[in-house]
Amino acid sequence: MTKIAILIPVFNHLDYTKACLNNLDNMLVKAGISENFPVIVIDDGSTDGTSDWIKAHYPQVNLLHGNGNLWWSGGINVGARHAVESMNCDYVLLWNNDIQIDAAYFSNCLKLVGEYDDTVILGSKIYADPKKKTIWSMGGYFYPKSGKTGMHAFMVPESEQYQQAVEVDWITGMGTLVPARVMREIGYWDEKDFPQYHGDTEFTYRAKLKGFRNVIHPDLVIWNDITNTGLSHKDNFRTLLRLLSDKRSLYYLKVNLKFHKKYARSIFAYWFLVDRYFRLFGGFFKWKISKLLFGRSRES
Numbered sequence: 001m002t003k004i005a006i007l008i009p010v011f012n013h014l015d016y017t018k019a020c021l022n023n024l025d026n027m028l029v030k031a032g033i034s035e036n037f038p039v040i041v042i043d044d045g046s047t048d049g050t051s052d053w054i055k056a057h058y059p060q061v062n063l064l065h066g067n068g069n070l071w072w073s074g075g076i077n078v079g080a081r082h083a084v085e086s087m088n089c090d091y092v093l094l095w096n097n098d099i100q101i102d103a104a105y106f107s108n109c110l111k112l113v114g115e116y117d118d119t120v121i122l123g124s125k126i127y128a129d130p131k132k133k134t135i136w137s138m139g140g141y142f143y144p145k146s147g148k149t150g151m152h153a154f155m156v157p158e159s160e161q162y163q164q165a166v167e168v169d170w171i172t173g174m175g176t177l178v179p180a181r182v183m184r185e186i187g188y189w190d191e192k193d194f195p196q197y198h199g200d201t202e203f204t205y206r207a208k209l210k211g212f213r214n215v216i217h218p219d220l221v222i223w224n225d226i227t228n229t230g231l232s233h234k235d236n237f238r239t240l241l242r243l244l245s246d247k248r249s250l251y252y253l254k255v256n257l258k259f260h261k262k263y264a265r266s267i268f269a270y271w272f273l274v275d276r277y278f279r280l281f282g283g284f285f286k287w288k289i290s291k292l293l294f295g296r297s298r299e300s
Contacts, residue, residue: 002036002113004091004177005083009042009075011068013097014050017041020097021058031107037093040083042075044068062087071247072173073191073199080188084180090118092183094176094200100130100223101175108219109177120213121182121204124175124220125162132223133158139168139216142205147260147269149201152216165217169208173200175222186210193258196247202259240281251280 006024010017021039028034039061043051045068054063064078076094083089091113112122128136138153151172153162186207194202204214243251256276260269 002091002110003087003089004037004093004109004113005062005079005087005089006037006039006093006095007042007076007079007083008039008095008097009044009070009072009079010046010050010097011044012046012048012050014046014048014053016097017050018053018057020095020099021054021061023100025058027101027103028106030103033106033110036110037106038062038083038087038089040064040079042066042070042079044070044075071191071195071199072197073189073195076173076199077188077191080178080183084183090180092178092180094173094178096174096224098225099174102221105220105222108217112217112219113177116215118179118181119211120215121171121179121207122177122220123168123171123204123214123216124222125216125218126172126175127158127221127223128155130223132221135162136224137172138162138166139214140170140172140201142169142201142263143269144263144265145269146266147264147272149272163218165215168214168216170201170205171214171216174224175220176200176204177220182207182212186212193262194255196255197250197252198255198259202262205263243280251277253277 008017008020021041024039025034028037039058041054041061042064043054044066051063051065054061062082064082066075066078070078080092083092093109116122123139125135126137128134135153135156135158137151140149140151142149152166152168156162189199189203191199208214243249244253246252247255256273260273264270
C-alpha cells in the first residue's frame with residue numbers, strides 16, 4: 001500500500017486548520033483511501049488552542065510540535081523526517097491549511113504515483129480564483145546565467161496550452177508530492193539559509209540538479225487564497241524597508257542573495273536582483289508621487 005503523508009505546518013489560524021482537517025477527513029473517508037494518506041500537523045507553538053482542538057476532534061492525526069521558531073522549512077523538516085524515518089511513508093505531500101481542492105485530488109495522487117517513478121517530484125496546478133479561470137502558478141524557472149527567476153503561467157487565463165504536464169525548474173511548496181527517495185538522497189529542506197520563502201524553490205531546484213525531475217501535472221488542481229501570501233508595503237515607507245529584512249517577505253534581501261550566491265553561474269545574474277529591487281522602490285515612489293499630484297482617483 002502506498003503511503004503519502006500530508007504535511008501541514010501551522011501557527012495559529014485555528015479556523016483555517018479546522019476547515020482543512022474537516023475537509024480532508026470528509027474527502028479521504030468518502031474515497032475510502034484514509035489509510036493511504038496519514039495526516040501530520042506540525043504546530044509551531046500556536047497560542048490559540050490548535051493542538052488541544054486537534055487532539056479532541058482528530059486524535060488519529062499525527063500531531064508534532066515546534067517552539068515557534070521552525071518557520072516553514074523547519075516545520076516541513078519535522079514532519080518529513082517523521083513521515084520518512086518513523087512512519088516509512090513513500091511520499092510526503094506538502095500542504096497549506098487554506099487550500100481548496102476538487103474531490104478527485106487524492107485519487108489522482110495515487111494514480112499519478114503509479115504512472116511516475118520515484119525520480120519525479122509532482123507539483124500541482126495552482127489557481128488564483130476558486131472558479132479556476134486564472135492560473136497563479138504551474139511551477140517556476142531559474143536561469144543561472146541571467147539570474148532570472150519566476151513562475152510559469154503567472155496570473156494568466158486558463159487555456160488549452162496549460163492542460164498538459166510540464167517539466168519545470170522548481171515547484172512551490174503547496175500541493176507538492178515528494179518521493180521519500182529524494183529526501184534520502186539530497187537531504188531535507190534548508191531551514192538555516194531558507195527558513196521561509198525560497199525554501200520550496202531551493203529544495204526542488206537542488207533536486208533537479210541532482211538528477212530528479214520536477215513535473216507539474218494538470219490532474220492535481222488546487223486553489224489558494226493568494227491574498228494571504230507574503231507581506232506588502234501597505235503604502236508605507238517603513239514597511240517597505242521592512243520587506244528587505246523580514247523572513248515572511250518575498251523581498252527578504254539576505255535570502256535572495258544566498259539563493260543567487262548558491263546557484264547563479266555568472267556575475268551578471270545579480271543584475272536581476274538589482275532590477276527587481278529597483279522596480280520595488282521605483283513602483284512605490286511612482287505611486288506616491290501620482291497620489292500626491294492626482295489624488296486617490298488616479299489609482300485606477
